[in-house]
Amino acid sequence: MTRVDLAIIGAGPAGMAAAALAARQGLRVTLLDEQPRAGGQIYRDVDRAAALRGDLLGPDYTHGATLTAALKHSGVDHVSGAVVWAIEEGFALSYTKDGRGAQVMADRVLLATGAIERPMPLPGWTLPGVMTAGAGQILLKQSGVLARRAVLVGTGPLLYLTAAQMLRAGTPPLALVETATRSDLLGAMRHLGGALRGWRYLLKGLGLLAELKRGGVKRHVGATGLAIEGLARAEALSFSAGGKSHRIACDTVYLHHGVVPNVQAARSLGIAHDWNAAQACFLPRLDIWGQSDVPGIYVAGDSAGIGGAKVAEEAGRLAALHVAQAAGRITQTELDRQAAPLRATLARERAVRPFLDRAYPPCPEALAPADATLICRCEEVTAGDIRNYASLGCVGPNQAKAFGRAGMGPCQGRYCGLTVTALLAEANGQTPDATGYYRVRAPLKPVTLGELAQMDQTAQDAAE
Amino acid sequence: METDYTLIGGGVVGLSVAWGLLKRGRTVTVLDGDDGSFRASRGNFGLVWVQSKGMNQPRYAQWSQGSAALWADFAAELGDATGQSVPLEQNGGYDLHFSEESLQETVDKYNVLKEKLGGDYPFEVLGHNALRKEEPHIGPKVVGAILHHQDGHANPLQLLRALAADVRRLGGRVLTGKTVSRVSKPDSFRVTCEDGTTVTSAKVVLAAGLGAATLGPSMGFKAPIRPQRGQVLITEKLPKLINRPSLIARQVDEGGIQIGATNEEVGLDDRVTQPGLSGLAADAIAAYPALAKAQLVRSWGALRVLSPDGLPIYQHSATMPGAYLVTCHSGITLAAAHARLLPDWLEGTEAAPDLEVFSEQRFAVS
Numbered sequence: 001m002t003r004v005d006l007a008i009i010g011a012g013p014a015g016m017a018a019a020a021l022a023a024r025q026g027l028r029v030t031l032l033d034e035q036p037r038a039g040g041q042i043y044r045d046v047d048r049a050a051a052l053r054g055d056l057l058g059p060d061y062t063h064g065a066t067l068t069a070a071l072k073h074s075g076v077d078h079v080s081g082a083v084v085w086a087i088e089e090g091f092a093l094s095y096t097k098d099g100r101g102a103q104v105m106a107d108r109v110l111l112a113t114g115a116i117e118r119p120m121p122l123p124g125w126t127l128p129g130v131m132t133a134g135a136g137q138i139l140l141k142q143s144g145v146l147a148r149r150a151v152l153v154g155t156g157p158l159l160y161l162t163a164a165q166m167l168r169a170g171t172p173p174l175a176l177v178e179t180a181t182r183s184d185l186l187g188a189m190r191h192l193g194g195a196l197r198g199w200r201y202l203l204k205g206l207g208l209l210a211e212l213k214r215g216g217v218k219r220h221v222g223a224t225g226l227a228i229e230g231l232a233r234a235e236a237l238s239f240s241a242g243g244k245s246h247r248i249a250c251d252t253v254y255l256h257h258g259v260v261p262n263v264q265a266a267r268s269l270g271i272a273h274d275w276n277a278a279q280a281c282f283l284p285r286l287d288i289w290g291q292s293d294v295p296g297i298y299v300a301g302d303s304a305g306i307g308g309a310k311v312a313e314e315a316g317r318l319a320a321l322h323v324a325q326a327a328g329r330i331t332q333t334e335l336d337r338q339a340a341p342l343r344a345t346l347a348r349e350r351a352v353r354p355f356l357d358r359a360y361p362p363c364p365e366a367l368a369p370a371d372a373t374l375i376c377r378c379e380e381v382t383a384g385d386i387r388n389y390a391s392l393g394c395v396g397p398n399q400a401k402a403f404g405r406a407g408m409g410p411c412q413g414r415y416c417g418l419t420v421t422a423l424l425a426e427a428n429g430q431t432p433d434a435t436g437y438y439r440v441r442a443p444l445k446p447v448t449l450g451e452l453a454q455m456d457q458t459a460q461d462a463a464e
Numbered sequence: 465m466e467t468d469y470t471l472i473g474g475g476v477v478g479l480s481v482a483w484g485l486l487k488r489g490r491t492v493t494v495l496d497g498d499d500g501s502f503r504a505s506r507g508n509f510g511l512v513w514v515q516s517k518g519m520n521q522p523r524y525a526q527w528s529q530g531s532a533a534l535w536a537d538f539a540a541e542l543g544d545a546t547g548q549s550v551p552l553e554q555n556g557g558y559d560l561h562f563s564e565e566s567l568q569e570t571v572d573k574y575n576v577l578k579e580k581l582g583g584d585y586p587f588e589v590l591g592h593n594a595l596r597k598e599e600p601h602i603g604p605k606v607v608g609a610i611l612h613h614q615d616g617h618a619n620p621l622q623l624l625r626a627l628a629a630d631v632r633r634l635g636g637r638v639l640t641g642k643t644v645s646r647v648s649k650p651d652s653f654r655v656t657c658e659d660g661t662t663v664t665s666a667k668v669v670l671a672a673g674l675g676a677a678t679l680g681p682s683m684g685f686k687a688p689i690r691p692q693r694g695q696v697l698i699t700e701k702l703p704k705l706i707n708r709p710s711l712i713a714r715q716v717d718e719g720g721i722q723i724g725a726t727n728e729e730v731g732l733d734d735r736v737t738q739p740g741l742s743g744l745a746a747d748a749i750a751a752y753p754a755l756a757k758a759q760l761v762r763s764w765g766a767l768r769v770l771s772p773d774g775l776p777i778y779q780h781s782a783t784m785p786g787a788y789l790v791t792c793h794s795g796i797t798l799a800a801a802h803a804r805l806l807p808d809w810l811e812g813t814e815a816a817p818d819l820e821v822f823s824e825q826r827f828a829v830s
Contacts, residue, residue, distance in 0.1 A: 398499045408762060
């Protein structure tokens with residue numbers, strides 16, 4: 001079995017930057033990634049798509065090509081199409097690739113598993129024709145597909161960006177329906193003072209908004225009472241805004257209200273997490289190098305806390321440097337010397353977070369959905385069911401899972417985890433920290449029994 | 465004194481006993497643990513099982529048979545009361561064999577037990593072809609099976625939820641998130657929790673699973689129980705593939721195929737492991753080859769609550785009269801007996817079942 005100095009999960013900005021730097025320091029590095037090509041979500045398919053659709057996707061996207069290029073020349077063992085389904089102490093990483101099970105052993109592991117879109121459970125959100133704005137981005141980046149007669153709903157810069165891209169492509173959305181209010185944005189302004197970079201983001205956002213206005217895209221802010229109507233599929237979005245009721249007939253609804261760390265891998269290792277009120281999600285507890293309370297396990301990029309692509313890149317490098325030092329490749333002095341400029345960039349990039357968190361808060365109706373709204377789409381469990389389980393003594397999500405199957409489906413609780421914690425915390429009058437989170441176990445991603453069994457065979461053969 | 469009984473433990477065992485006591489008009493307080501406690505009630509395999517139990521102690525076989533016989537009525541009553549059915553199938557179950565020798569060896573043992581039970585041990589032996597008629601997806605490596613007609617399976621999580629709901633509906637007081645730190649008996653019982661909560665009662669039943677090992681000695685019990693890890697797999701929901709359950713696999717009422725289970729002496733470690741999961745997957749595919757294509761969606765490890773001989777322990781404390789230890793490995797199978805029969809034993813009525821062989825006497829140092 002292969003044994004490497006560092007195994008990295010995820011070939012987004014954090015994983016790619018960390019891999020290239022660690023390899024340059026002489027470490028044996030394996031980079032496992034689910035996608036056929038490096039890039040992660042933000043730079044998805046950048047090597048192909050930058051050439052085809054670079055103008056549409058913008059320079060922030062094409063920057064990813066510098067990372068993929070560095071990765072290519074680094075000598076890193078980049079295993080694409082690898083779906084990691086278990087990480088055990090030691091560390092043993094089990095994954096499948098091309099229908100076969102495999103394993104790599106590593107002295108240290110960097111989890112760079114990125115973010116997932118914060119689920120937005122609203123009435124009707126499980127109807128065909130409803131997807132996340134991120135899913136829309138995947139379709140655009142990978143296949144150049146854009147929906148017609150679409151409404152964008154939620155909050156945050158990705159919503160503006162998606163709208164602008166649709167406009168540029170000649171299929172503008174029917175409307176942009178924002179759940180954030182003007183006062184959210186005004187309140188956020190006071191966080192701009194110390195953050196020069198915040199202005200860049202603000203101007204970029206304003207630039208996108210101006211572009212949308214010029215393009216005639218209708219915009220509503222402070223929308224409440226959101227519901228997607230339709231029997232067999234999405235037919236309309238209804239909501240209230242500006243003191244009036246609205247109903248927009250449409251074929252597609254893009255939902256988005258921010259992203260949250262994908263903590264499945266970290267949770268499966270039992271790493272301590274803490275509730276972050278500003279981002280309304282759990283974050284892994286890490287030291288200044290990104291190392292967790294499980295020695296040898298590092299987390300960087302959005303999976304450590306939403307910071308965006310630039311933060312991910314530098315945090316990945318920081319973790320890689322620390323691994324290099326721990327493995328005896330560089331001295332403490334060298335570590336500190338190389339880390340200093342990375343920390344400076346990180347501080348600059350992170351300074352904008354309070355502004356963004358305040359300007360684009362998650363949609364309150366989706367954080368505490370009405371009783372009838374489905375919150376676990378795999379097992380069709382409603383918010384009311386979860387509140388009922390609280391009344392039956394469920395103090396945490398694992399007992400609620402046993403009672404009502406929320407989190408038992410193929411998504412492994414990714415989509416309902418935060419909602420279930422929030423609902424139980426509210427119903428029991430406890431903090432999210434005291435309420436806790438799902439106990440995440442293998443498989444992190446579905447794996448077939450055949451693939452599992454074949455690893456049993458491999459082990460037997462090796463022993464013979 | 466707040467209630468007649470305090471049940472230390474809010475899993476299937478504690479709640480079954482509490483439910484039975486409430487049905488008799490007793491008042492109860494149930495102290496349940498927190499979300500991360502080791503909970504066999506959440507991790508068990510869900511069989512209502514008779515065969516292979518009590519091979520060396522026919523009374524245990526009888527006790528399991530008795531509970532299995534009470535199960536349908538018990539489940540129906542819970543279902544009616546809560547409006548949520550507790551799925552149960554008792555159409556028999558298999559012990560699958562991959563060699564003629566092991567099959568014959570087991571049949572011989574069953575015949576010995578059957579005689580001790582006066583013939584009440586309804587099983588038949590199916591060769592490969594006969595088994596294939598019953599289970600079209602059985603693989604060629606399975607040489608045969610013992611079909612025991614008293615076996616079956618239930619949805620253990622629905623049972624847990626129904627008990628939790630009905631104990632409350634019947635007026636039981638259930639306190640969750642509690643870890644009991646001390647039990648004393650100045651006159652009546654005082655049970656103190658780590659968070660400072662104190663409850664008082666005339667009697668106490670210790671049904672805390674593995675927790676009884678630490679609490680038991682202070683209450684006059686030996687409580688020689690240990691954890692044994694079982695890893696379990698469950699697949700995506702599939703069309704009907706398996707008719708009757710076995711110790712290897714069963715198709716649950718929601719459609720997934722549940723596959724079990726390892727037997728590992730690893731202490732209080734309920735993690736899953738790749739070798740454990742791979743081994744289980746290989747066995748399941750040997751039994752049902754079609755499973756090779758099935759997606760695994762979940763796995764878990766749970767800790768069995770085992771006594772040295774695997775039998776339940778029912779013990780009245782000698783040093784703390786009114787304190788009872790109730791612990792077993794098969795809380796699902798025995799749930800009906802615990803609900804329907806154990807209250808008589810706790811109350812000391814004439815109808816009390818004879819549980820002498822399950823006392824801690826058997827662990828006396830000779």
